[in-house]
Amino acid sequence: MLSRDSLLQATHRREAAPFDRTIDVQVGRLRRKLEDSADEPRIIKSVRGAGYLFVPKIELR
Known part of the structure; x- marks a missing residue:
């Protein structure tokens, strides 16, 4: 988290x-x-009072 x-x-x-x-x-x-929907972020999430969290989608093969 940053x-x-x-x-x-x-x-x-x-x-x-x-x-x-x-x-x-x-x-x-x-x-x-980056996001499909900026209203429902899945890649860059906001953490109230702390900052931002990068949550990449991981696909297992």
Whole structure:
């Protein structure tokens, strides 16, 4: 799991302001590109109060 602060620090090299939505906008754009339905994300999940969780689909053969 990655916190919003750690994502902002890694991508923009700055601390997050209390109402900074930069990472949320970027995650929303990623979801639109990667997810079948951005309203029901399955690949990038939000964890309230913590950050984001990457949950790739694994297919066994």
